[in-house]
Amino acid sequence: MIVRVRNLKVWFSQRGGLLREMVSRGSKWVRAVDGVDIDVRRGEVFCLVGESGCGKTTTGKAILRLVDVTEGDIFLEMPEEEYARYDEAVRRGSEDPEAESAARELRRKFSLTWKERRPWTMNQYLLVAFMVTVAGLGCTAGLTALLSLAASPFADIGIVYAFSFALAIAIGVVGTLPPSRPSKRTSLILGIVSFFGWFLAPIPTFYFKGLSLSAADAIGNAWGSNFFFFILAGISVPVIAAGVAQGIAVYRLRSTEYAGLDIRGLRKRLQLIFQDPYESLNPKQSVYEIVAEPLRVNRLTKSPEETAATVANALTDTGLRPPEEFMFRFPHELSGGQRQRVSIAAGLVLQPDFIVADEPVSMLDVSIRTEILQLMMDLRKSRGLTYLFITHDLSLAWILADRIAVMYLGKIVEQGTAEQVVVHPKHPYTQALISVVPSPDPRHKASRLILKGERPDPVDIPRGCRFHPRCPVAFERCGWSPSEVLDALLDLAGDGPMATPLRAAQIDSPLSFRLPPNSGEVEAWIREQKASQAEAHLALKALRGITGPPAARRVVLFGLEPVPLVEIAPENLVACLRVQPETPPAAEIAAA
Amino acid sequence: MALLEVKDLRIEFTTQAGDVHAVEGVSFTLEEGQALGLAGESGCGKTTTALALMRLLPYNGRIVGGSIKFHGREIVKASETMMRKIRWKDISIVFQGAMNSLNPVQRVGKQIAEPILLHEDIEEEDAMKRVGDLLELVGIPRKRSSEYPHEFSGGMRQRVMIAMALACNPRLVIADEPVTALDVMIQAQILELLERLRKELNLSMILISHDLSVIADTCDKVVIMYGGKIAEAGATNEIFTDPKHPYTQGLVAAFPDIRGQRFMPEAIPGNVPSLISPPSGCVFHPRCKFAFDRCTVAEPALTDLSPSRQAACFLFPEVQEVSARPAPTPTAK
Numbered sequence: 001m002i003v004r005v006r007n008l009k010v011w012f013s014q015r016g017g018l019l020r021e022m023v024s025r026g027s028k029w030v031r032a033v034d035g036v037d038i039d040v041r042r043g044e045v046f047c048l049v050g051e052s053g054c055g056k057t058t059t060g061k062a063i064l065r066l067v068d069v070t071e072g073d074i075f076l077e078m079p080e081e082e083y084a085r086y087d088e089a090v091r092r093g094s095e096d097p098e099a100e101s102a103a104r105e106l107r108r109k110f111s112l113t114w115k116e117r118r119p120w121t122m123n124q125y126l127l128v129a130f131m132v133t134v135a136g137l138g139c140t141a142g143l144t145a146l147l148s149l150a151a152s153p154f155a156d157i158g159i160v161y162a163f164s165f166a167l168a169i170a171i172g173v174v175g176t177l178p179p180s181r182p183s184k185r186t187s188l189i190l191g192i193v194s195f196f197g198w199f200l201a202p203i204p205t206f207y208f209k210g211l212s213l214s215a216a217d218a219i220g221n222a223w224g225s226n227f228f229f230f231i232l233a234g235i236s237v238p239v240i241a242a243g244v245a246q247g248i249a250v251y252r253l254r255s256t257e258y259a260g261l262d263i264r265g266l267r268k269r270l271q272l273i274f275q276d277p278y279e280s281l282n283p284k285q286s287v288y289e290i291v292a293e294p295l296r297v298n299r300l301t302k303s304p305e306e307t308a309a310t311v312a313n314a315l316t317d318t319g320l321r322p323p324e325e326f327m328f329r330f331p332h333e334l335s336g337g338q339r340q341r342v343s344i345a346a347g348l349v350l351q352p353d354f355i356v357a358d359e360p361v362s363m364l365d366v367s368i369r370t371e372i373l374q375l376m377m378d379l380r381k382s383r384g385l386t387y388l389f390i391t392h393d394l395s396l397a398w399i400l401a402d403r404i405a406v407m408y409l410g411k412i413v414e415q416g417t418a419e420q421v422v423v424h425p426k427h428p429y430t431q432a433l434i435s436v437v438p439s440p441d442p443r444h445k446a447s448r449l450i451l452k453g454e455r456p457d458p459v460d461i462p463r464g465c466r467f468h469p470r471c472p473v474a475f476e477r478c479g480w481s482p483s484e485v486l487d488a489l490l491d492l493a494g495d496g497p498m499a500t501p502l503r504a505a506q507i508d509s510p511l512s513f514r515l516p517p518n519s520g521e522v523e524a525w526i527r528e529q530k531a532s533q534a535e536a537h538l539a540l541k542a543l544r545g546i547t548g549p550p551a552a553r554r555v556v557l558f559g560l561e562p563v564p565l566v567e568i569a570p571e572n573l574v575a576c577l578r579v580q581p582e583t584p585p586a587a588e589i590a591a592a
Numbered sequence: 593m594a595l596l597e598v599k600d601l602r603i604e605f606t607t608q609a610g611d612v613h614a615v616e617g618v619s620f621t622l623e624e625g626q627a628l629g630l631a632g633e634s635g636c637g638k639t640t641t642a643l644a645l646m647r648l649l650p651y652n653g654r655i656v657g658g659s660i661k662f663h664g665r666e667i668v669k670a671s672e673t674m675m676r677k678i679r680w681k682d683i684s685i686v687f688q689g690a691m692n693s694l695n696p697v698q699r700v701g702k703q704i705a706e707p708i709l710l711h712e713d714i715e716e717e718d719a720m721k722r723v724g725d726l727l728e729l730v731g732i733p734r735k736r737s738s739e740y741p742h743e744f745s746g747g748m749r750q751r752v753m754i755a756m757a758l759a760c761n762p763r764l765v766i767a768d769e770p771v772t773a774l775d776v777m778i779q780a781q782i783l784e785l786l787e788r789l790r791k792e793l794n795l796s797m798i799l800i801s802h803d804l805s806v807i808a809d810t811c812d813k814v815v816i817m818y819g820g821k822i823a824e825a826g827a828t829n830e831i832f833t834d835p836k837h838p839y840t841q842g843l844v845a846a847f848p849d850i851r852g853q854r855f856m857p858e859a860i861p862g863n864v865p866s867l868i869s870p871p872s873g874c875v876f877h878p879r880c881k882f883a884f885d886r887c888t889v890a891e892p893a894l895t896d897l898s899p900s901r902q903a904a905c906f907l908f909p910e911v912q913e914v915s916a917r918p919a920p921t922p923t924a925k
Contacts, residue, residue: 051775335863365633365802366846370859377856392775395850399857422850436780438805440847441832450780454745 001075002354002386003063004083005038008072008113010055010062014459030458032058034410035072037565040354045380045387047401047418049394049433051455055410056390060356063388064270065112065263073111076261076270082106107260114260130243168241173248191242268298271347275359277339281331288327291315291346298350314349317382318342319375337368341375348379356388361396373400394437398422403571406430409458409466412565416572426574428471463510464560465577471538476558477577480542482513485557488539489526498525505555512556515546519553526555593664595796596622596645596764601658603640603649603820610868614640614653616820617914619894622764622813627790627797629807629828631843632817635864638800639688641817642766645798646683647675662764680707684757686750688769694741694749701727701737704756711760726755730785747778754785758793766798771806783810804843808832816840819865819875822894826901836903838880874906882907890914 014028033055040046048056061067063074075083089103107114171190274280281290291311294300301307315323318341331339340360347355357376361369377400379385391397397404398418405415406429414427425431435449451470456462462469464479471478486505493499504516515522523546534540541558548554565575603615615637622628630638643649645660647667660667662682670678684707687693695703704726705719712719724734730751741749750770757765767786771779787810790797801807807814808828815825816839824837835841842860862879865871871878877887884906891914892904905911 051777337863365864366804367633367842367860368863370846370857371861374856374859393848394776395848398850399848399854418854433776434850436776437850438776438779438783438803438809439849439851440805440808440844441849441851448780448784450784451777454747454778 001039001080001083002042002077003038003040003388004073004075004078005036005059005063006073006075008033008036008038008059008062008074009070010058010067011070028459031410031461032458033062034461036407036410036412038405038412040386040388041402042353042386043380043384044402045377045389045400047389047391047397047404048407049391049397049404050407051392051433053455053458054407055458056392056407057358059407060272060358060388060390062113064267064272064356065258066272069113072113073107074113075110076112076266078110082110086110109260111260112258112263112266114258115256116259117256168237169244171241171245173244188242190245191238193241195238268294268300268350269352270354270356271350271352273340273344273347273355273357273360276363277331277336277343278363280343281339283331286328286330287315287320287334287342290331290342291349294346294350300350310349311345314345315342317348317379318345319371320345335368336364337371340364340372344372344375344379348383351383353384354386354388356390358390359392360389362391362393394422394434406433409455409461411466411575412573413467413575414573415565416569420569420572426568426572426579427467427576428473428578429467432472465563465575468538473578474538474541475578476541476544477561478542479560479563480539480557481510482507482555482557484539485542485555486513488537489529492529492533492537498522508554511559512554514548515553515555517551523553594621594661595624595626595663597659597661598641598645599659599661601641601644601660602656603637603644603653604656605650605653607652607868612867613870614820614867615644617658617894618815618817618820618822619658620813620815620822620825622796622798624763624796625790625794626813627799627811629811629814630798630800630817631804631807631814632802632823633864634802635867636817637820637867638802638817639768642685642768642798642800645766646679646685648679648685677711680762681711681760682762683764683766684760684762685766685768686753686757686770688772691746691749691773693753696741699738699740700744700752704737704752704759707756707759722759723755726758727752729758729789730755746774747781750774750778750782751785754782754789758789761793762795764796764798766800768800769802770799772801772803779806786810804832805847816843819870820867821875822902822904823876824901824903824905825894826898826903830901836897836901836908837876837905838882838907839876840903842879874904 009031010033011029011031014030036055036059038046038048038059048059050056058067062069065074075086078086086103086106089099089106092099093103094100108116171193285293288308288311291314292307295307295310301310311327312323315321315326320326320338320341326334326338326342331342334342344360360376361372364372373396376387380387389397389400394404401418403415403417404421405412406421406427407413408429414421414425414430421430422434425434429451432449432451435447449472451472453470456466456469462479463481464477465471465474468474468478468480469484474480486502486507489502490499493502498521501516501519501522506514508514526543526546529537530540530543544556544558546553546555561577563575563577565573566579567573568579598621599619601615601618602613605612605614618637618641620628630641632638640649640653643653644655645662645667647655647670649655655668658668662678665678667675667678694700701720701723704723705716708714708719708722709716714722720737723737727737728734732748732751732755736744741752744752754767754770757767770786771782774782783806786797786799789795797811799807799811811828813826814828814831816823816831816837818839823839824831824835831840832844835844839860842858845858846860848857860879865875865878871888873889874880874883874887874892877883880887886906890906892906892911893914894902894904895908895911896902897908897910903911
């Protein structure tokens with residue numbers, strides 16, 4: 001195995017405006033990749049297939065650590081015996097603290113994504129020192145103001161100042177508390193907010209003192225009475241707020257860092273071929289500069305002559321012959337196919353052994369597609385490359401891949417050899433996906449299994465099996481929620497007499513909803529619908545029964561089961577409750 | 593009478609580098625209720641032909657010869673006022689890239705209603721009612737007409753574009769790469785929708801795609817274009833099962849077939865020719881593996897090989913040379 005991915009999760013936080021982030025409860029996460037396991041063997045072509053938004057590109061980028069990994073491990077060239085140890089340690093891990101620490105040690109040694117809480121850096125110490133100084137100065141100034149002015153007619157200023165000082169810290173803390181996710185901008189905005197807060201601070205102060213002044217008078221009074229303190233506070237208050245916010249932000253953002261396998265030396269060996277050669281090549285660089293850049297960055301060549309020779313070699317290898325003719329052209333002087341060749345040359349010039357190819361031919365015309373694919377396969381043979389090939393096109397996967405993994409909403413739903421996945425697909429999603437791949441032969445225009453609707457929002461992933469809302473063969477345990485069942489019933493009720501009581505139904509637990517009182521008729525109707533309509537509205541299959549006292553009848557649903565990715569035959573893994581290791585696959589394999 | 597008759601259409605673009613002969617002598621006919629596929633690589637003149645049918649060529653393009661007859665009416669020579677009446681009312685188009693063809697700051701309902709209000713003497717309220725019907729026809733809930741394009745997914749936007757194309761009950765809908773950049777599942781949904789609409793509304797359709805498999809799935813007739821000329825034309829079934837022209841053979845062979853054998857498809861070597869200085873003789877000869885000396889000097893004419901099949905290739909003895917073309921006479925801009 002060259003790459004092993006274990007329980008990879010990449011979640012992106014969904015950013016809203018500052019106000020919404022401060023108000024909203026709990027973070028929203030786009031769960032782009034949500035627990036993916038992949039093993040890529042040396043020298044093979046492993047295809048990740050799926051619709052857009054299923055997380056295939058994110059997985060590919062995460063393996064090169066081009067996106068921040070939320071959880072999980074990526075092991076690179078982990079020796080087999082070490083992996084066996086790790087595997088065993090993980091299996092025993094939950095009970096055995098020793099095994100757990102052994103697993104942690106192994107992850108630290110071999111995982112690209114191992115993160116650790118790092119000791120503070122000098123910058124962070126400096127920042128804290130600065131915060132302490134500012135706070136100290138602020139407190140001193142505030143106290144001086146309070147003491148010196150306590151007996152004077154300007155006592156108000158002291159109170160105003162103390163009030164705004166507290167306000168500044170409060171804004172700094174509240175503004176950066178979870179669920180908000182502080183960025184560089186946050187502290188600036190909070191500083192500005194507290195600056196304005198300072199202007200308004202006199203108003204409540206006067207209110208608490210029982211003085212009935214208009215807001216304008218209150219502000220005017222407070223400012224006019226002592227200009228020096230006004231300036232002092234007007235500057236220090238926002239600085240304090242921003243400082244506090246920045247401190248918290250730095251602490252929260254910098255608290256963990258990658259500390260496992262160092263990626264820096266490895267980037268040379270892990271390369272990426274991008275999708276669109278029209279976008280991924282810098283139009284201001286010549287082909288030579290594009291291909292030589294990785295060499296320069298990695299300081300791999302010692303002399304300009306060596307660089308030139310290496311670049312010429314890479315260009316020749318990728319079929320741009322003679323290289324001298326192409327070296328000094330700019331991307332706009334090349335055709336699409338030639339551009340993609342340059343892109344491949346730039347990836348190959350570092351002599352990598354693992355390449356993530358992200359839709360390398362989807363932007364190219366069909367007639368030149370094959371040339372690029374052929375080139376990639378030839379290079380695999382001559383250089384022993386391993387490809388993680390990402391594509392939405394199952395027919396491409398069919399002709400290229402040794403093994404295919406089909407992804408849906410951040411998870412792998414089926415994995416196996418090209419034969420297993422394409423010729424004998426087991427998962428309903430794979431079956432549907434294969435049935436709609438258009439074929440250049442019109443005689444094959446046969447039974448297309450077109451799924452309804454579009455993939456759900458990865459922020460709000462359906463529970464149970466992620467595919468169940470679109471699955472043509474879903475059944476009661478696939479994870480239907482009360483709201484899905486209610487929607488199906490409402491759909492059936494239309495504008496009829498049943499719609500009103502159904503709308504009044506209350507979801508009272510994750511597996512039930514409560515009908516309004518005296519709804520005998522509705523119950524009967526629901527039973528009838530389940531008997532007659534369950535095949536058309538699969539959500540109705542989840543109806544288990546209606547229980548409870550007459551005043552509070554509850555409709556209870558079947559429980560849901562987790563849907564693990566199960567090995568149903570050697571190499572073949574499927575995540576579907578309908579596919580069990582023993583029964584159907586064996587029959588099918590025998591038939592084949 | 594055929595719904596659409598295109599005869600010897602020739603289009604040129606003026607560019608700094610010289611005149612681009614984007615379309616050179618394209619002819620085809622389309623019957624009522626039929627679907628015609630225009631296929632070919634990028635830069636072969638598919639979209640240009642389609643735009644010419646509605647006389648929507650960009651400022652530097654012009655029709656230099658030939659005729660386009662829609663219901664017997666000549667479109668090449670029609671006045672601009674006449675064209676305004678024909679556009680959308682008789683011929684409408686679903687543009688390439690639904691992401692970019694909708695106005696991002698206008699509600700989709702209003703955008704769909706616009707052509708209805710322009711073409712028909714109708715109250716805005718009734719027009720909006722019709723918009724609701726159209727949206728339901730393409731499978732979008734009526735109430736979404738008050739949303740903005742960014743609230744729709746790619747597939748939904750494409751549905752909106754289709755609803756918009758159907759707004760004035762046209763006889764002919766041109767779909768320019770309607771499913772490019774969509775996922776296979778969404779692609780299947782859209783193609784199914786187009787086919788359903790075609791049957792329900794008895795529409796004629798011209799489907800433009802670089803993806804032969806999309807055309808194989810939906811069209812009755814196919815025209816394969818290369819370098820601004822028709823390489824081969826005929827009934828879909830025949831073309832895909834028994835391609836005659838080497839270019840068509842190459843295109844069909846270049847597609848991986850998920851239901852077929854597992855092997856690397858064949859490539860067509862070389863690149864699409866420059867249309868400013870096209871190769872002499874047959875445009876395809878520099879890439880053709882069967883090319884012989886006649887191909888480099890003489891241009892093959894599109895000839896009937898059988899009643900339902902035409903090809904332009906000297907491999908077939910009945911194919912003759914193209915007779916000299918008349919000098920370009922600018923007829924319309």
